[in-house]
Amino acid sequence: QRGVVIIGAGHGGSQIGFSLRQDGYDGPIHLVSDEPDLPYHKPPLSKAYLKDASQDVQILRAEKAYADARIELALGRKVEAIDRQARAIRFADGATLSYDRLVIATGATNRKLTIAGHDLAGLHSIRTRADAAHLREAMQTAGDIVVIGGGFIGLEAAATFAALGKRVTVIELAPFILGRAVSPVVAAHVDAEYRKLGIRVLTATGIERLEDDAGKVKAVRLTDGTTVLADLVLVGIGAVPNDALARDAGLACDNGIVVDEMLATTDPAIFAIGDVANFPHAHAGRRVRLESVQNASDQAKHVARTIMGKLEPYRETPWFWSDQGHMKLQMAGLSFGADRHVRSGALGEPAFSVYHYAGDRLLAVDSVNRPGDHMVARRLIAAGISPSDTDLAEGPDRLKSLIG
Numbered sequence: 264q265r266g267v268v269i270i271g272a273g274h275g276g277s278q279i280g281f282s283l284r285q286d287g288y289d290g291p292i293h294l295v296s297d298e299p300d301l302p303y304h305k306p307p308l309s310k311a312y313l314k315d316a317s318q319d320v321q322i323l324r325a326e327k328a329y330a331d332a333r334i335e336l337a338l339g340r341k342v343e344a345i346d347r348q349a350r351a352i353r354f355a356d357g358a359t360l361s362y363d364r365l366v367i368a369t370g371a372t373n374r375k376l377t378i379a380g381h382d383l384a385g386l387h388s389i390r391t392r393a394d395a396a397h398l399r400e401a402m403q404t405a406g407d408i409v410v411i412g413g414g415f416i417g418l419e420a421a422a423t424f425a426a427l428g429k430r431v432t433v434i435e436l437a438p439f440i441l442g443r444a445v446s447p448v449v450a451a452h453v454d455a456e457y458r459k460l461g462i463r464v465l466t467a468t469g470i471e472r473l474e475d476d477a478g479k480v481k482a483v484r485l486t487d488g489t490t491v492l493a494d495l496v497l498v499g500i501g502a503v504p505n506d507a508l509a510r511d512a513g514l515a516c517d518n519g520i521v522v523d524e525m526l527a528t529t530d531p532a533i534f535a536i537g538d539v540a541n542f543p544h545a546h547a548g549r550r551v552r553l554e555s556v557q558n559a560s561d562q563a564k565h566v567a568r569t570i571m572g573k574l575e576p577y578r579e580t581p582w583f584w585s586d587q588g589h590m591k592l593q594m595a596g597l598s599f600g601a602d603r604h605v606r607s608g609a610l611g612e613p614a615f616s617v618y619h620y621a622g623d624r625l626l627a628v629d630s631v632n633r634p635g636d637h638m639v640a641r642r643l644i645a646a647g648i649s650p651s652d653t654d655l656a657e658g659p660d661r662l663k664s665l666i667g
């Protein structure tokens with residue numbers, strides 16, 4: 264029996280084997296990762312792990328749990344190719360591993376800078392434990408840090424750098440930080456809070472090149488001709504899906520591996536989940552590729568059920584969190600197509616939520632330091648319940664009562 268082979272042991276890949284066992288699967292399970300570490304939590308890499316040099320990564324499960332569940336781990340082994348004819352994956356040394364079902368959970372890679380100076384020493388990005396360890400070491404001696412890109416990961420790190428007493432500048436090309444991911448009200452709030460912390464936030468700002476001193480970055484030259492001093496640069500300009508294996512194997516790819524509502528690729532024996540999967544989203548009515556722990560974990564559970572013959576379309580409500588200094592941002596649902604945005608809580612309050620509607624239909628809720636709102640929002644969206652403006656004005660107890 265060939266069994267199930269999983270490529271990538273991040274949040275998605277490492278979940279599948281356990282879900283399969285829970286659902287009664289008895290065949291062989293192989294979990295392959297090109298990283299040498301036991302699967303670990305990625306979110307702390309830009310949060311607690313960065314802040315506290317005594318912290319180690321938090322593993323997702325102890326090694327014994329894999330053995331107990333009869334999940335064969337192959338760590339530090341990069342998969343080089345998928346042979347769909349032979350139903351096998353191939354490693355660099357020529358060794359192969361055969362499958363009945365293959366799950367691709369290869370995640371994403373940080374997008375690289377292409378401007379002059381992109382290859383200087385002193386440039387960092389965070390994706391793996393190794394990246395974060397390298398950055399944590401280098402930042403000890405850095406005084407001036409520039410974060411290129413005002414996305415979640417870069418901004419989380421910026422808050423940490425500032426808390427450690429560094430002079431921090433965030434440079435964002437778009438007119439707002441967190442441009443595509445949260446409502447403008449939330450982005451403006453985070454921007455204002457960061458300025459209060461002494462972080463310089465330069466929006467609508469282009470970069471011409473990075474300047475160096477003997478091969479090491481020393482400043483960032485902006486398109487307006489000014490420069491910002493930097494002895495360390497963190498690049499956080501988004502991620503691209505690791506879909507090359509699938510592409511080379513002839514599977515349809517378009518901003519990630521194209522899967523159907525069951526998360527199957529164009530080869531029914533192969534599934535793709537997590538950051539690498541481009542899937543039709545049931546509520547949003549369009550294809551999306553999401554980068555979140557919830558998405559990777561829920562899709563893993565779903566594919567396990569599908570492999571066990573329980574065929575249902577994937578319909579989980581997406582949610583996401585980000586810890587920005589003293590602010591906990593939590594997002595539920597997807598706000599594509601929203602035409603109305605209702606804010607709860609008075610302007611200027613440090614804790615509030617923004618409710619996104621298309622007409623009367625609630626699509627998504629962004630919360631700042633309101634975990635209670637977030638939990639209720641997830642349940643409202645999953646149940647397809649849309650509170651009226653009066654319900655929102657009445658507050659959390661009213662919203663809770665709608666769920667019943």
Ligand code: FAD
Pocket residue numbers: 270271272273274275276295296297298305306307308309340341342343368369370371389390391416505508536537538539553554555556557559582583584585586
């Ligand atoms: P990953 O967890 O990225 O795992 C993919 C694995 O596959 C990697 O180990 C990779 O090396 C391996 N791989 C790739 N190619 C091959 C190959 N050819 N052969 C073998 N192995 C291969 N999400 C949140 O919800 N909240 C947060 O606060 C948050 N913070 C984050 C902070 C950081 C610094 C990062 C990097 C991510 C954060 N995320 C957060 C996103 C979240 O971690 C990802 O969405 C999640 O890890 C995706 O899971 P995955 O299984 O799809 O991929």
